[in-house]
Amino acid sequence: MKKIGLVDTTFARYDMAADAIDEIKKTTTGVKIIRVTVPGIKDLPVACKKLIEEEGCVACMAFGMPGPDPKDKVTAQVASTGLVQAQLMTNTHILEVFVHEDEAEGKALAKLSDNRSREHAQNLLRMLFAPEKMTKRAGTGQREGFSDAGPVK
Amino acid sequence: MKKIGLVDTTFARYDMAADAIDEIKKTTTGVKIIRVTVPGIKDLPVACKKLIEEEGCVACMAFGMPGPDPKDKVTAQVASTGLVQAQLMTNTHILEVFVHEDEAEGKALAKLSDNRSREHAQNLLRMLFAPEKMTKRAGTGQREGFSDAGPVK
Amino acid sequence: MKKIGLVDTTFARYDMAADAIDEIKKTTTGVKIIRVTVPGIKDLPVACKKLIEEEGCVACMAFGMPGPDPKDKVTAQVASTGLVQAQLMTNTHILEVFVHEDEAEGKALAKLSDNRSREHAQNLLRMLFAPEKMTKRAGTGQREGFSDAGPVK
Amino acid sequence: MKKIGLVDTTFARYDMAADAIDEIKKTTTGVKIIRVTVPGIKDLPVACKKLIEEEGCVACMAFGMPGPDPKDKVTAQVASTGLVQAQLMTNTHILEVFVHEDEAEGKALAKLSDNRSREHAQNLLRMLFAPEKMTKRAGTGQREGFSDAGPVK
Amino acid sequence: MKKIGLVDTTFARYDMAADAIDEIKKTTTGVKIIRVTVPGIKDLPVACKKLIEEEGCVACMAFGMPGPDPKDKVTAQVASTGLVQAQLMTNTHILEVFVHEDEAEGKALAKLSDNRSREHAQNLLRMLFAPEKMTKRAGTGQREGFSDAGPVK
Numbered sequence: 001m002k003k004i005g006l007v008d009t010t011f012a013r014y015d016m017a018a019d020a021i022d023e024i025k026k027t028t029t030g031v032k033i034i035r036v037t038v039p040g041i042k043d044l045p046v047a048c049k050k051l052i053e054e055e056g057c058v059a060c061m062a063f064g065m066p067g068p069d070p071k072d073k074v075t076a077q078v079a080s081t082g083l084v085q086a087q088l089m090t091n092t093h094i095l096e097v098f099v100h101e102d103e104a105e106g107k108a109l110a111k112l113s114d115n116r117s118r119e120h121a122q123n124l125l126r127m128l129f130a131p132e133k134m135t136k137r138a139g140t141g142q143r144e145g146f147s148d149a150g151p152v153k
Numbered sequence: 154m155k156k157i158g159l160v161d162t163t164f165a166r167y168d169m170a171a172d173a174i175d176e177i178k179k180t181t182t183g184v185k186i187i188r189v190t191v192p193g194i195k196d197l198p199v200a201c202k203k204l205i206e207e208e209g210c211v212a213c214m215a216f217g218m219p220g221p222d223p224k225d226k227v228t229a230q231v232a233s234t235g236l237v238q239a240q241l242m243t244n245t246h247i248l249e250v251f252v253h254e255d256e257a258e259g260k261a262l263a264k265l266s267d268n269r270s271r272e273h274a275q276n277l278l279r280m281l282f283a284p285e286k287m288t289k290r291a292g293t294g295q296r297e298g299f300s301d302a303g304p305v306k
Numbered sequence: 307m308k309k310i311g312l313v314d315t316t317f318a319r320y321d322m323a324a325d326a327i328d329e330i331k332k333t334t335t336g337v338k339i340i341r342v343t344v345p346g347i348k349d350l351p352v353a354c355k356k357l358i359e360e361e362g363c364v365a366c367m368a369f370g371m372p373g374p375d376p377k378d379k380v381t382a383q384v385a386s387t388g389l390v391q392a393q394l395m396t397n398t399h400i401l402e403v404f405v406h407e408d409e410a411e412g413k414a415l416a417k418l419s420d421n422r423s424r425e426h427a428q429n430l431l432r433m434l435f436a437p438e439k440m441t442k443r444a445g446t447g448q449r450e451g452f453s454d455a456g457p458v459k
Numbered sequence: 460m461k462k463i464g465l466v467d468t469t470f471a472r473y474d475m476a477a478d479a480i481d482e483i484k485k486t487t488t489g490v491k492i493i494r495v496t497v498p499g500i501k502d503l504p505v506a507c508k509k510l511i512e513e514e515g516c517v518a519c520m521a522f523g524m525p526g527p528d529p530k531d532k533v534t535a536q537v538a539s540t541g542l543v544q545a546q547l548m549t550n551t552h553i554l555e556v557f558v559h560e561d562e563a564e565g566k567a568l569a570k571l572s573d574n575r576s577r578e579h580a581q582n583l584l585r586m587l588f589a590p591e592k593m594t595k596r597a598g599t600g601q602r603e604g605f606s607d608a609g610p611v612k
Numbered sequence: 613m614k615k616i617g618l619v620d621t622t623f624a625r626y627d628m629a630a631d632a633i634d635e636i637k638k639t640t641t642g643v644k645i646i647r648v649t650v651p652g653i654k655d656l657p658v659a660c661k662k663l664i665e666e667e668g669c670v671a672c673m674a675f676g677m678p679g680p681d682p683k684d685k686v687t688a689q690v691a692s693t694g695l696v697q698a699q700l701m702t703n704t705h706i707l708e709v710f711v712h713e714d715e716a717e718g719k720a721l722a723k724l725s726d727n728r729s730r731e732h733a734q735n736l737l738r739m740l741f742a743p744e745k746m747t748k749r750a751g752t753g754q755r756e757g758f759s760d761a762g763p764v765k
């Protein structure tokens with residue numbers, strides 16, 4: 001059974017990993033989920049890499065909620081750069097599922113987080129089990145968590 | 154037969170890889186194309202690296218359409234940095250074919266995407282099969298997708 | 307006995323490592339602390355990596371106080387990028403404990419530094435000895451040094 | 460005979476490599492030049508690395524002309540970061556010879572490109588064959604392509 | 613005898629390495645200094661790495677004077693990122709001694725450069741021969757080249 005790693009943070013203000021776990025379990029019984037929680041988004045890259053190299057995960061999801069300050073935006077860039085690097089060092093996909101705290105407020109932020117987590121969970125399952133379904137969606141303006149932008153006309 | 158890897162995204166609002174495939178097939182029968190689709194541009198680097206190291210591709214094209222927000226611009230920088238790193242780790246060229254969503258609108262955006270994809274496909278073929286043709290164009294102000302800027306006078 | 311590495315700077319205007327050492331010693335007798343001091347935050351990544359690879363530390367904390375100028379903000383980004391990279395090269399967590407000098411003034415800056423150091427020390431101990439306690443706090447909006455933001459409602 | 464790699468782009472609007480080749484040949488018969496042309500500056504790092512590792516070049520020059528848009532400035536940063544990384548991976552110097560398109564206009568841009576290319580070609584030859592001449596110039600405010608700034612007084 | 617590597621640039625407008633050499637020689641006879649000069653700050657990382665790996669230096673100092681333009685500020689970030697990376701690849705400290713050209717003018721710039729170089733030379737010697745003296749200064753707001761900021765009160 002393939003292992004999938006889910007890493008999230010205590011900094012985030014919504015439990016995105018829980019939604020992703022729910023979505024994955026609803027969709028398939030064919031994967032085992034390993035979940036780890038770290039303080040903030042800069043701790044995600046190494047946590048994912050350890051799940052891949054030490055626990056045998058074949059793919060990861062990295063959940064985070066960058067704050068609204070300029071300082072937080074830099075943190076998000078550092079974390080994203082690290083997640084790309086972790087992927088290159090392991091030849092393994094890590095889907096970054098970030099919801100910026102200033103993308104929405106209150107309930108809308110929770111709903112956005114829920115939707116984005118679930119849609120990226122579906123992306124991950126497609127990438128692992130049905131990559132041809134990803135290519136069918138190529139260039140179609142998918143937007144995880146929001147309405148899709150759709151193709152240009 | 155040389156294998157070329159093409160990686161694109163579901164986030165993009167135009168199917169650039171399709172144009173590149175068409176252009177390559179019109180030009181040569183000497184390559185085999187392997188295509189993979191990922192969610193967004195930050196997923197491109199590892200997908201290209203896997204095509205090179207696991208599928209034997211001798212070159213890749215990475216298609217993406219960064220959005221217009223400041224957040225999207227940072228994402229583009231992270232993705233580009235990862236693509237350069239993937240190339241350095243594999244000693245293999247990966248042509249980045251990005252069309253920023255705010256470079257044009259509607260039909261003009263589609264046309265720009267089409268042109269840039271085809272012109273970069275020709276670049277890739279020249280680099281693989283006729284590198285001396287690249288050097289003939291050195292310093293001539295080529296602009297993929299737009300009119301060429303031309304040399305300074 | 308597990309070894310933990312603590313690295314701090316002479317540039318910082320508050321002795322955060324001392325608080326972290328106090329907090330760790332109050333909480334557990336089960337770790338050995340190795341402390342090293344470097345001039346500034348850009349010297350932290352290699353100092354941590356050396357503690358991990360040459361001294362056998364299983365985790366590190368990196369304390370720093372970036373200054374208020376734009377130049378200092380870039381320095382913070384460079385240092386953070388290096389800390390993420392050091393973690394990826396060693397598969398070992400390094401908690402970055404940075405207090406920006408412009409987050410508060412005078413006594414409030416000292417208090418913030420004290421609190422953040424202690425709360426991250428607790429994070430480190432949880433990660434090493436009780437990771438399930440981290441997951442209980444996932445998505446709850448923890449803020450080290452300030453009041454917690456809490457989950458969105 | 461030592462091999463030097465020269466890599467330039469079709470994007471640039473001036474043939475800087477030609478000037479560098481002329482300058483090198485005027486100065487010495489002791490090196491062999493290998494030239495490769497790529498589409499844009501983000502393609503330079505891997506092209507240089509291949510010349511070093513696959514062709515045995517002991518040093519490289521990387522010529523490029525970043526455009527004037529904010530997007531182009533980010534591209535320049537990505538390319539420079541990659542060039543530094545390529546050097547670190549090979550323990551080999553790659554001199555970055557970039558002329559930003561907005562540094563000058565028309566003929567002045569061509570002249571600046573010519574001068575900078577030639578002066579950096581001389582730097583490369585000094586570094587390879589007479590490093591003590593570099594140290595004689597240490598701290599003297601050299602400016603390739605423009606009048607030297609000179610030492611502070 | 614321990615070897616220390618000093619790398620500086622021809623771009624800088626003050627000979628900082630000379631001051632550092634003077635300071636080191638005044639303080640100790642226990643080290644051998646190897647000095648190399650490169651054109652600009654982006655050439656520093658690989659020059660330091662070569663001194664460490666090919667010449668056996670146990671620590672380096674990298675001197676540079678970034679210019680005042682936005683373009684120069686990006687260059688400084690690229691150089692700093694490379695210096696951190698070089699350290700991580702070698703497990704060896706490289707002290708970055710940068711004086712931005714816009715930190716002061718004329719004689720004050722020269723004086724600042726002199727002071728910063730000497731104070732960082734002392735840092736390096738402490739790190740190599742008396743690391744406990746670094747920890748005594750932890751959190752005390754040291755500022756190389758300027759008056760110390762001191763600890764917060």
